[in-house]
Structures are given as structure tokens and as C-alpha cells.
Amino acid sequence: MIQFVADGIVNAALIALGAIGLSMTYNILRFANFAQGEILTIGAYFTLLVLGVLGFGIGAMGPVAFGWPLLASIVVAVGTTSIIVLIVDWLLFRQLRDKNASRITFIMAAFGVSLMGRNLITLVAGGEPKYFDFYIPKTFELLPGMKVRPDDLAIVAIAVIAFIILFAFMNRTSMGRQMRAVAENPTLARINGIDVRAVIRWTWIIGASLATIAGALLAHNTQLRPEMGFDMLLPMFAALILGGANNLYGTILGAIVVGLTEALAVYVGLSGYRAAVTFLVMIAFLMVRPQGILGEKE
Amino acid sequence: MPEPVLSIKNIEAGYTPSLPILRGVSLDVFEGEIVTILGPNGAGKSTLIKAIAGLVKISSGTVSLEGRDITGLATHELIRERVAYVPQSENVFARLSVEENLALGTLHNPTQHASQRRRVLDLFPDLEHLGHLAAGKLSGGQRQMVAVGRALMAAPKLLMVDEPSAGLSPKLAQVVFAQLVQVKQTGVTILMVEQNARAALQISDRGYVMAEGQEKVHGAAASLLENPEVGALYLGAKSRMARS
Secondary structure (H helix, E strand, C coil): CCHHHHHHHHHHHHHHHHHHHHHHHHHHHCCCCCCHHHHHHHHHHHHHHHHHHHCCCCCCECCECCCHHHHHHHHHHHHHHHHHHHHHHHHHHHHHHHCCCCHHHHHHHHHHHHHHHHHHHHHHHCCCCECCCCCCCCCEEEECCEEECHHHHHHHHHHHHHHHHHHHHHHHCHHHHHHHHHHHCHHHHHHCCCCHHHHHHHHHHHHHHHHHHHHHHHHHHCCECCCHHHHHHHHHHHHHHHHCCCCHHHHHHHHHHHHHHHHHHHHCCCHHHHHHHHHHHHHHHHHHCCCCCCCCCC | CCCCCEEEEEEEECCECCECCEEEEEEEECCCCEEEEECCCCCCHHHHHHHHCCCCCEEEEEEEECCEECCCCCHHHHHHHCEEEECCCCCCCCCCEHHHHHHHCCCCCHHHHHHHHHHHHHHCHHHHHCCCCEHHHCCHHHHHHHHHHHHHHCCCCEEEEECCCCCCCHHHHHHHHHHHHHHHHCCCEEEEECCCHHHHHHHCCEEEEEECCEEEEEEEHHHHHHCHHHHHHHCCCCCHHHHC
16 A cells, blocks of 8 residues: 555656646746646657767666766756757747737647647657666665665655755745746836846746656656657646645645555556546645645635 | 936826826926825826836836936836836735845845845834745735835835825824835935825925826925815816816
């Protein structure tokens, strides 16, 4: 029974890494970015590309089946994915902002980017699954009845480090404060001299960076497919809404609930229905607390 | 005659180009003054201050700061010109702490953060012990202090305040007005929009009375307090001057 907790936490770490970007675009750019899944996918494929160029495989760190080559590839992929995302913003979303487009226009534009991104990845990289490297996963018993892989612990550790850096950035740096200010009141932020365009650039960079990490770690755990990010979109949105759309800590809590629920559904033999089970839990919770776990009533 | 800190000449502005709210408004604010803009609801007082702040589009006329044309300057660039604006409502970042609110005031002069913070806390000592609290948890008067304090962190030469007494009890409003006098004494020029005419004029050097998007009367604060037409405009009735 306790095994689902281990599986759920790893799942939650990956969902949370992807959902943070969703939360930030929702709060700062004020639209639901349906292309967030493709950012995750592009990040994973860029990581594969860099791994191929380096030619060292994924390396190893003691019992963990990946090492510096994968980590270095992720760092490079974070940079390239961020550049791609900033170009898309400059070409598309900036134009819509300048024309005061409605939220639904932004959402439909994001849908378009999502579709184009997925098709482009299929066109360039092919539709068949790909792998970073072949390795034999080893497990050990962390607690009685709970087996984990060292890689799972490493994935959770990377996610936790990423969240600590993120929250330190948001709370201790001037740009972090500016981002929180724009999320709360964009007009007052402008009155204060905050350059909203710079805040928007940072929003995309942070969201793309965390999504790239999520995509690369998910690909390491499973496989690369053009649909891998799209398949994560619903759990990421569920985490965002369940946690409280205007609270980053809430998004992480929401991801934990979604990750555990999905793992529990698999554990009890409802693998094919895990998305439905997750959404049932989410709807039941939101009927009691519509603003989500840590969200504020609007 | 010295050059005004702020000079507005014949501006027309509004939310839609075909329907200007301001119709040819002019005013001057000189260094060290408190100038209050008065008028009934819908007179265009807040629109005027928002137009100066770049939040409402100006279709004609000019806004000059110490002789330089700043008409149409982007809102986020105004603070670089050392013009700070405190809106009437939602004027603090409620989820950010008081200290974080103040820190956002020195984005363009971060090296002055410590000295400006000291200056603001000397003016508003009550904020000293509230630094860690989220601004949204504060009372109306405390929020107003945070809002004005954050604006002062930018070391402005001109402070524009939109209805600082709105939503406050008469006693608290008097405290806020007294604090604005203290701000003036530190060398900051103040342009204020206010509904509370009598209290505002008592601390002001000069005033402008607006109605229907136009400036109707202006003069020394003491003379406006004695002017029966000012009262007439406040009651929403058309003044003799407006009819003429």
C-alpha cells in the first residue's frame, strides 16, 4: 500500500516542476497557457540533442543512473528552450498584448502554439519513442513495503532544490518582488516604475527552465514522445487549480495531491482511469473549497 | 514668476477618443506647494491625475515637468522623472509585506534605499513595527501610510495623491492630511485630488475646482474656502461661473 506514496511523490515532483510555469503565466500574463506541455517536450528533446552532441551517454553518480552529462545537457537545454519561448512570445503573445487582445484570444493562440509545436517536434524528431540511454533500473527498500530507485530520490531532490531556488528568487530578489507585484496589481506595478516587459521575460524564462527540467527527468524515467508534454497538461492544470491558482506554494501542494491520487489509482487497478479519478478528487475538493488549497477568494 | 514644477496646458483626455472626459484643462503646480483639485463626482479630477500618470490617453494639450514636455510618457517611466503617484484604491500590494512594498519604491534608486527608508519611517513611525506584515492585513489608515511611504521611497519632487482621505474616518483623515503637511515640509511638492474640500483646502496653498471636465475656478486655498461658488459646485449644482 505504501508503495503508491513513493510513486506518487516522484510523479508530483515532475507535475509541480511543469505546473509552476503554468501558474506563473496564469498569474502574471493572465492566461492559461495550453502550450506549457510542449515547452516541457521541447526541453526534453533539446536535452536529447545535447546529449547526442556531447556523446558521453547520461553518465552515473554512484547508484544513480545519470550523472553530469545529463545534468549539463539539461542546463544547455534550459537556455535553448528559454530562447525559443522568448521568440514565440515576441512573435505572437507580445503582439496580442500590444493589441489588448482578450483572454480567449490568448488561450486560442496558446492552443495553436501547442498544436504547431507538437507537429514540429514530430516532423523534426519523428513520432517514434526515443530514449536518453538504456540502463537497468535498480531498486532498494527505503521503508518496509516501499521500494524506490536511487534515480527517483535524485529526481525528487532536484525538484526540491529547484523549488528552494525559485522561492528564494521570488522572495529575496528585486525581480522576484517585481514579479509578485505584477501578478497582484499590474497597474500599480507600472505606477511604481516596474518594467512589466522585463517581468514577462523572466516569467517565460523561469517557466521554461522548470518545464525543461521536468521534461528531461520525465524522459529519463520513461521515454521521449512528441505527446509527452501534452499528456502532462491535464495533471498540471489540475495541480494549479487544486492548489489555488494564485499561489505558487499551493501549486506544489496541488501537484502532490494529484501525483498521489494518480499513483493510488494505478495501485488499486484503475490505471486506465487515473485521469478521471484525479479529476473526481479535484472536483470534490473544489466543491468544498472553490479557491483551492491555498488560493484566495477573488 | 518661477517656472512651475508641473504645468498642464489645455489637455483633452478620456478613455475613448470620441468621448473626452477632460476638455481643455490647464493648471500649474509650483515648487513646495500643496495644490488640491476639487470638484463633484464625475468632474474629471481623478482622470486628470491619471492622464498625467499616463494611465489615460491624452489626445491634445501638453504636460510639462520643470519645462520639459512629458506628455504621453509611459506610466513606468514617470518615476524616473521623480513623479510619484498614489492611486485612490488598491494602492498597496496587499500580498507583499510592508517592507517589500517600501522596497519597490526604490527600484530606480536602490543605493538610496536605507536613507529613504529611514526618512519614510521618521515620517510614519507606526510602520516601523509593521514591516513584516502583509500590507493587506493593515487598517485603512496604515495602508495609506504604506502607499504614501512607498511613493516617497522614490525621493519624488512631485507627489500626486488621489483622494487620500477616501474610506477613512474624519479623525484618521485629519491624521493623513497632517502627514501630507509633514511630507511637504521635507521639500516635496504635492498635487492632490480630494472630495473632502474643507479639510484639503486647509492644508493647501492653492486649489483648482473642476466640473464637467473643465477647470472652473482656481485660486489661493483661503479664497476658495470663502468662495460661495465652490460650495455650489460641490453640491453638483451648476455655478454662475459654469453657466457664464
